Amino acid sequence: xxxxxxxxxxxxxxxxxxxxxxxxxxxxxxxxxxxxxxxxxxxxxxxxxxxxxxxxxxxxxxxxxxxxxxxxxxxxxxxxxxxxxxxxxxxxxxxxxxxxxxxxxxxxxxxxxxxxxxxxxxxxxxxxxxxxxxxxxxxxxxxxxxxxxxxxxxxxxxxxxxxxxxxxxxxxxxxxxxxxxxxxxxxxxxxxxxxxxxxxxxxxxxxxxx
Numbered sequence: 001x002x003x004x005x006x007x008x009x010x011x012x013x014x015x016x017x018x019x020x021x022x023x024x025x026x027x028x029x030x031x032x033x034x035x036x037x038x039x040x041x042x043x044x045x046x047x048x049x050x051x052x053x054x055x056x057x058x059x060x061x062x063x064x065x066x067x068x069x070x071x072x073x074x075x076x077x078x079x080x081x082x083x084x085x086x087x088x089x090x091x092x093x094x095x096x097x098x099x100x101x102x103x104x105x106x107x108x109x110x111x112x113x114x115x116x117x118x119x120x121x122x123x124x125x126x127x128x129x130x131x132x133x134x135x136x137x138x139x140x141x142x143x144x145x146x147x148x149x150x151x152x153x154x155x156x157x158x159x160x161x162x163x164x165x166x167x168x169x170x171x172x173x174x175x176x177x178x179x180x181x182x183x184x185x186x187x188x189x190x191x192x193x194x195x196x197x198x199x200x201x202x203x204x205x206x207x208x209x210x
Contacts (some may be wrong), residue, residue: 004153012077019154021046021056022070025063030107034060034114061124072135079139089147090200092167093140094193101173109178137163149204156204165199 006047024046028037043053057063078096086092119126140163147153147178169192 007151018056018066019070020052021048022063022066025144026067026107026111029114030110034064034111034118040073064118065123065128067111068125072128072132075132076139076164079136079143082143084146084150084152089152090197092143093196095111097170097192098189101177102185103169104171106177106181106183109174112174113178133167136167140166153200154204155201156207156209158203158205161201165203166196169195171199 021042025037025042027039028045032041037060039053040050042060042063043050045051057066057091072169078099082089082092082096115125116129116188119129141159144153144157144162148157148159173188173192176188177185
């Protein structure tokens, strides 16, 4: 019998069936909303009986935890691979932004909005969101330190403000994409990337600091 996925689990527990259920749940939650959707809806979308679904996930919260951990694991792998040998850091960041913000279907952004709203009142979901943010920041912080050391980025770049600004830009992009069906992904992405590059050159610490 496959394990029932609790709120904390490792990527190694995932099977093809778990992944199929997570994909089905994303479609259901995007259509109906997290609260209105039922486990029966998810089971139907995944092509299985509700009883069989509960063998893999014990609740909707467990499914959300599965989605969050799947995203965190992928983000950790991607941001952990940032390295000067792979090209300029800002070029690598544009590629990761495209992978995680632009190429996924819009439904992904819709679900994230629901999760963020739930995190405002649910400490467990807030913790899951914080884990994902922490994973991103940890990978970026090390890569920025290297880019400053090799001269790609200004030595006086204010790391903290730069990371905060870029994260807010990314969150805003995702929010707009999730709320507006007519959102122009390509134009917004170009604007995002241009702003990131300008901030990397101008968001500096005062002379004598850093």
